[in-house]
Amino acid sequence: xxxxxxxxxxxxxxxxxxxxxxxxxxxxxxxxxxxxxxxxxxxxxxxxxxxxxxxxxxxxxxxxxxxxxxxxxxxxxxx
Numbered sequence: 280x281x282x283x284x285x286x287x288x289x290x291x292x293x294x295x296x297x298x299x300x301x302x303x304x305x306x307x308x309x310x311x312x313x314x315x316x317x318x319x320x321x322x323x324x325x326x327x328x329x330x331x332x333x334x335x336x337x338x339x340x341x342x343x344x345x346x347x348x349x350x351x352x353x354x355x356x357x358x
Contacts, residue, residue: 282319287312290311290315291308291311291312291315294306294314294315295307295308
C-alpha cells in the first residue's frame with residue numbers, strides 16, 4: 280500500500296510522539312518509517328479487506344432497498 284509523502288511524514292511524527300510519551304524513548308525518522316512500513320505490510324491488507332466488506336454490506340443494503348422500491352411500483356393485474 281502506498282501512502283502520500285504528507286501522510287507518511289504525519290505518521291512518522293505520530294510514531295515518534297507515541298514512543299516519547301508512552302515508552303519514554305526517542306525513535307528516529309528511519310526507525311519510524313521502517314515501523315510504519317512493517318505495520319502497513321501487515322495491517323494494510325486487513326484494513327483494506329474490512330473496508331471491502333463494509334462496502335459490500337452497504338451495496339447489499341441499498342440493493343435490498345431498491346428491490347423493495349421496485350415492488351412498490353408494480354401494479355396489480357386484472358386477472
